[in-house]
Amino acid sequence: MSTAMGVPEPGAGVAFVVEAPGMMTTLQDAGRLGQGHLGLPPSGALDGMSLGQANALVGNAPKPDCQTGQPQEFGALEITLLGPRLRLSGGRCVVAVTGDAEVLVNGRRVETFRALALEAGDELHVRRVLSGARAYLAVGGGFASTPFLGSVSTLVRAGVGGFDGRALEAGDRLPLSDPAAGIDHAGRVGERHLPQREKRPVRVVLGPQSGAFSHAGITRFLTAEWTISTLADRMGYRLHGPELKSAAGHNIVSDALLTGSVQIPGDGRPIIAMHDRGTTGGYPKIATVIRADLARLGQMKPGDRLRFEAIEPAHAETLWRGRQRAFRRYLAGLAT
Amino acid sequence: MMTPTYHIVPLADQGVLIDCGETIDIEVNRWIEAAALAVRAAGIAGVIGIVPTYRSLAIEYDSATITQRELTARLDALLAALSVGQRRSRRWRIPVVYGGEFGIDFDDFRRRHELSRDELIARHTAPDYRVFMIGFMPGFAYLGGLDPRLHTPRRDSPRTRTPAGSISVGGQQTAFASVEAPSGWHLLGRTPVRNFAVGRTPPILIEAGDCVRFDAIDGARFETLQQDRDWLPDWEWIESGEANP
Numbered sequence: 001m002s003t004a005m006g007v008p009e010p011g012a013g014v015a016f017v018v019e020a021p022g023m024m025t026t027l028q029d030a031g032r033l034g035q036g037h038l039g040l041p042p043s044g045a046l047d048g049m050s051l052g053q054a055n056a057l058v059g060n061a062p063k064p065d066c067q068t069g070q071p072q073e074f075g076a077l078e079i080t081l082l083g084p085r086l087r088l089s090g091g092r093c094v095v096a097v098t099g100d101a102e103v104l105v106n107g108r109r110v111e112t113f114r115a116l117a118l119e120a121g122d123e124l125h126v127r128r129v130l131s132g133a134r135a136y137l138a139v140g141g142g143f144a145s146t147p148f149l150g151s152v153s154t155l156v157r158a159g160v161g162g163f164d165g166r167a168l169e170a171g172d173r174l175p176l177s178d179p180a181a182g183i184d185h186a187g188r189v190g191e192r193h194l195p196q197r198e199k200r201p202v203r204v205v206l207g208p209q210s211g212a213f214s215h216a217g218i219t220r221f222l223t224a225e226w227t228i229s230t231l232a233d234r235m236g237y238r239l240h241g242p243e244l245k246s247a248a249g250h251n252i253v254s255d256a257l258l259t260g261s262v263q264i265p266g267d268g269r270p271i272i273a274m275h276d277r278g279t280t281g282g283y284p285k286i287a288t289v290i291r292a293d294l295a296r297l298g299q300m301k302p303g304d305r306l307r308f309e310a311i312e313p314a315h316a317e318t319l320w321r322g323r324q325r326a327f328r329r330y331l332a333g334l335a336t
Numbered sequence: 337m338m339t340p341t342y343h344i345v346p347l348a349d350q351g352v353l354i355d356c357g358e359t360i361d362i363e364v365n366r367w368i369e370a371a372a373l374a375v376r377a378a379g380i381a382g383v384i385g386i387v388p389t390y391r392s393l394a395i396e397y398d399s400a401t402i403t404q405r406e407l408t409a410r411l412d413a414l415l416a417a418l419s420v421g422q423r424r425s426r427r428w429r430i431p432v433v434y435g436g437e438f439g440i441d442f443d444d445f446r447r448r449h450e451l452s453r454d455e456l457i458a459r460h461t462a463p464d465y466r467v468f469m470i471g472f473m474p475g476f477a478y479l480g481g482l483d484p485r486l487h488t489p490r491r492d493s494p495r496t497r498t499p500a501g502s503i504s505v506g507g508q509q510t511a512f513a514s515v516e517a518p519s520g521w522h523l524l525g526r527t528p529v530r531n532f533a534v535g536r537t538p539p540i541l542i543e544a545g546d547c548v549r550f551d552a553i554d555g556a557r558f559e560t561l562q563q564d565r566d567w568l569p570d571w572e573w574i575e576s577g578e579a580n581p
Contacts, residue, residue, distance in 0.1 A: 034385035034396070037372070038540045039474040039514075039532065148534055158474045158515050160534055205348040208355060253358050254471060254478070256387040256394030258350050280389050280471030288348035291399070316349035317399040324400060 014091035014120075014179045016139075018172040022084035022126065024233075027143055027162035030062075030073040032151035036279040042259065043153035043161065044275050046234065046298030047134055049195055049327065050098040051076055054138035056331050057096035057115045059185040065150040075145055075152035075162070076138040081301065083126025083135060084168055088118045093179035094186050095124060099135030099299075100194055102127040115140075117186035132196035132299035140182010144175040155276055157235075190334050196299040201309035203293050204262065205316060208255070209284035212248035213264070220244060221286055222308055226270070230302045234276040237300065243268030246284050254282045260289030260297065262308075272297065290316035292323045340364045342415070344408050351385075351396040352408060354415070359391050360508065362480065365468050368393050369545045370420040380410055388544050389469045390478070422575050427464065427547040429570045430512065432503050432525040433558045434460070439503070439525035441491075449485060457552050459483045460524065465510065465548045475514030475532030475540045479548055482510045494520030501526045503550070512548070514540075528561040529569050547574060 028051065031044025045051035051073055055062075060074040077084070083101065097103050097112045104125040110116055112135070118124060129135050145152040145162055154162030163172060210218060224241045231238040250266040257263070261273040263283040272289065273281070274297075287308065289297060300306065340356045340363070347353055354371060356364050372388040375395060382401030387394040397407050434457050435442035446456040465479035482505065490506045498504070498519040503512050506521035513519070514531040527550075532540050542548065553561075561567050 036385050036387035036394070036396075037470060037544065039470045039472060039476050149539070155474075157517075158532065158534075160474075165534070205346050208345045208347060208353045253360055253389075253391050254469065255355075255389050255392050256347075256351075256353065256471075258347050258394065258396065260348065260350065278472040279387060280469065288346075288350065290348045291350055313346040313349050313404045317403060320349055320399055 014093060014176045015089050016086040016124075016174040016176070017089050018084055018168050018170055018174065019087055019123070020085040021168035021170055021172070022079055023082040024080040025084045025168040026078050026154035026156070027075045027145055028078040028153045029075040029151055031153055031275065032149050032161070033070065035149050036256065039279050040149070040158070041155065041277050041279055042275055043155045044151065045076070045078055045136065046275055047099070047132075047136070047195055047295045048298070049193065049295040050134070050136045051078075051138075052327060053113070053190055053193060053330065054096050054098040054136040056334060057098070057113065057185065057188050057190050058094050058138050058140040058182045059188075060138060060140065060142060060182070065147065070150065072150060074138065074142040076136045077168075079126050079129065079135045079137060081129050081133060083128065085123065085125040086174070088120055088122050088124070091120055091179055092183065093118055093176055094140040094182035095137060096188075097126060097135055097137050099129060100131040100196070101129050101135035113190045113192050115182070115185045115188040117183070132194060133301035134299060139176055139179065140185055141176060141178030141180065144177045157276065188334055191330065193330060194299075195296040198296050201307040202297060203290045203311050203316065203319070204287035204308050205290060205313050206287050206310050207285070208288075209252060210286050212246045212252070212284040213244065213286055214247050217244050217247070218286065221270075222310055224307070226306050226308075228300050228302050228304045228306070232300070232302050234274055236274050236277055237272045239270045239272070241269070244270065244286070248284065250284065251282055252284050254280045255285075257281045257285075258288060260294055261285045262287045262289065274298070290319060292316065292319040338363070339415075339418070340367050344411060346404060347394060349399050349404065351394050352404060352411065354393040354395070354411065356391045360468070360480065362466060365390060365466070365480070367418070367420055370418055370423075371415060372544075374414055374418055375411070378410070378414055380407065382407070387471075389471060423545070424573050424575060425545050425547060426542075426571045427549060427574045428542055430527050430529050430548055430550050431553040431557065431561065431569070432527045432550045433553055433555055434525040436555070438555065438558070439523050441522040442524050445488065445505070445522050445524060448488070459486055460510070461550045461552055467542055467544050467546045467548060469544050470540065473513065473515050473517045475530070475542075476517070477512050477531060477542055477548065479510045479512070482508055486510075488522055490520040491522065494518055498523060499526060500530065501528060503527060526558070528558055528567075541568070
């Protein structure tokens with residue numbers, strides 16, 4: 001790749017080569033927002049807080065998308081439980097991994113929440129996620145992937161975004177956009193902020209179809225301890241616990257779903273819709289998870305337990321604004 | 337037209353739902369369509385997305401820019417002034433191969449309803465279907481106006497994969513799928529039309545409020561159209577009142 005002047009571009013030829021892909025590794029940014037009317041879910045990082053931290057550490061500040069004008073995070077690799085082994089080829093770059101993960105560079109353990117300089121030939125191995133379900137790997141200047149409707153997020157089901165619209169496979173080459181952009185950030189350190197450390201109940205606002213359930217049913221939903229089943233992926237989490245019976249039946253005329261919509265299908269076991277969900281669904285929704293608790297939900301995995309707590313929308317809005325203030329403080333507190 | 341009874345209910349702090357309740361009704365759906373256009377045209381700062389369905393309109397917002405209280409007040413004012421007029425929409429001609437490997441439930445389906453092959457095709461291709469909503473999967477079109485004789489409960493056990501382009505029937509509805517998806521509906525046929533394509537601008541062709549008419553074709557024609565990368569289905573403008581599902 002070269003410019004019209006014949007001078008190689010700064011990032012030309014710098015890429016990670018995938019030696020082992022990990023369990024489910026995809027490129028994700030903050031998501032393809034506002035496309036539900038096309039049947040397209042938002043996709044994007046399940047733990048948006050950790051994505052933002054990984055980008056901040058390598059100096060990737062959100063920039064307005066050229067199509068939508070909305071600020072968009074750089075895409076980073078979302079790693080699920082077992083991570084990839086990558087080898088850098090063709091030049092230098094800076095990377096940061098956020099989340100609670102065992103990370104090795106050339107076989108030696110390195111810290112997460114720290115911007116690390118890598119040289120050509122270095123091997124970066126995110127061996128496993130230690131707590132929570134996911135880790136994020138950002139690279140200074142970003143990965144080279146063509147945005148679709150304002151986002152590089154991968155939606156495997158539709159073959160959209162990321163690298164060929166799918167999860168990483170061994171032998172893939174992941175080109176970098178502008179690795180020189182991150183070099184100055186090497187050594188930058190951030191506080192280890194892990195959403196999975198929060199143990200309070202997951203907060204929801206009841207509705208939009210909570211009226212389809214008896215008072216006792218809603219009480220059971222809010223008091224039971226629920227366990228994330230093995231059916232848990234980017235599309236949604238099925239929960240185990242007491243059965244919830246809908247008084248008004250388990251089919252409704254299809255209605256919109258959001259990330260965090262809690263549907264109750266015919267078997268009475270809740271499904272929490274996640275980022276790769278359908279855009280509509282035909283089961284009654286007893287509640288919707290608040291924005292501030294979505295990142296924490298994104299770090300949950302099969303076997304994890306949770307309870308729900310109902311709050312009012314205005315309270316949820318206050319919590320979300322508080323979350324954003326905390327994130328700005330985090331960015332201000334990054335140390336080199 | 338009459339304004340349907342609606343409620344604006346919270347979707348946590350992520351959105352609000354303008355909900356007309358449990359109904360599949362063309363007048364309600366036209367009101368939803370008009371409301372979606374009006375909300376989009378209003379360009380309310382902080383609104384992230386608008387998802388129209390059969391019977392409701394979800395409006396996603398960011399509370400950093402607008403509170404739910406402010407948004408709800410804006411929507412109430414907008415909806416009070418809403419008028420549903422005639423609107424031009426598109427009528428698409430969608431070619432379909434019925435039966436055989438293209439529609440594996442076709443023969444069971446026609447036997448169940450005691451129809452010959454030709455009778456079933458005639459009944460399924462007769463109506464102008466209204467696209468009640470795009471949802472579930474990218475480009476998946478839910479069509480209203482199915483011949484009551486063809487109403488059929490969904491299959492007991494859903495299939496985990498059905499092919500892209502599937503034309504199916506579930507309950508009172510027929511639908512056409514754009515990407516491979518799980519489905520509990522009866523598969524009658526397949527179209528070479530892909531309503532969702534990543535490389536195309538815009539990525540979907542047929543939108544909520546449009547009209548769809550199916551034309552029966554044979555397998556050879558299907559293969560020809562499928563291989564022609566530049567081929568797109570025909571369409572024409574119609575007044576929204578003309579479609580008669």
